Amino acid sequence: MGVPAIVTAGDSRAAKAVYGKSKVYLEVDGLALVCHVVRSLQDCPEIDAVWVVGDPGRLEEALGHERLQSALTKPLYAVEQQRDLISNCWETYRRILSGDTAKGRDPESEADLDQEVLYLSGDIPLATPQEISSVVQRAQALDVDYALGLCPAECLDVFAPRSPEETGITLAYFNLRDGRFRQNNLHYARPGRIGQRGRIEEMYEMRHQRRFWNMFMLSLRLLLSSVGGLKIAVLFGFMHLAGIADRNGRPRLAHFLSRLVTLEINRSTISKILDTRFAFAVTESGGCALDIDTEEEYDAVCERYSEWIVEQAEGSVALHGSLPPGVAGSSADPRAGGDEQ
8 A cells, every 4th residue: 555645734823834834835837836836746655645735715726726636546635723733744644544635534554554654845846756755765764753854955955055146055964973954845654653743843843043033942842741851852952053053154163062062962862752663764855854944945946946946856766766657747847837937
């Protein structure tokens, strides 16, 4: 059996607006961001169905676009959003178990608890099928209940401006002894096996590394939690101080501050916080790591989309190989099917 994908396209609580709109409905190359994600999933061999959670009316309009509909090869379902991210993720998982978009059910068996799901955000228009497939394969090989995709910083250099005049995006990274990494917005999980799902929402809401208050509050909550403690809070603080140094052009200081923090420390800490078997799935493709959070990022993607999507597609093939015969459909060629200007 394949893995169902859940695309989060809600606009409540932690969701950010861009240009005053829910960002997943902003258009790039004539398609809403969420449509780009759904289209890429059509050519991912491990995915057997796509469930999109958000506002039903807006989803119906966006997902009804002719270019998307003509590319569909897998069942596509729309689910009404709930009050927050975790509710959206959990309730859509319940609907997968029931096979009903309107009414779900709780897991009732070991098979239900072992149901795999790929969660991904609806604002990553440069995602490629090979990149998504790579994360699913690596997560399954790790045999865990929750795997978070990561991308090394050097794989994202293509998006950075090479001169003051060039349009680009400067990304923030987690600085660790192992290197610099960015979360890539892909989450493989067995939701029924995660003991503390509510803590994921807390971590998600504090995810914007550039905001010192967010970093301080998350460090404090880790300190006060029963599974955290002073050591974990201090190490977490060092990691984010290293991030500040890195973003301010102080690589030596960033390297010095990050020496105490490793991927393994992060992995074991998150496993304890979430009460589950957790791991990182590292992939060298970078498209899924570029989510749209600001107006500047959206403008940059709009301007350079045709260039970047070709680079991501070619790079993904070089890294992971071509898609299996019969899998790639009309959505596989990023240069095909665009609206004429």
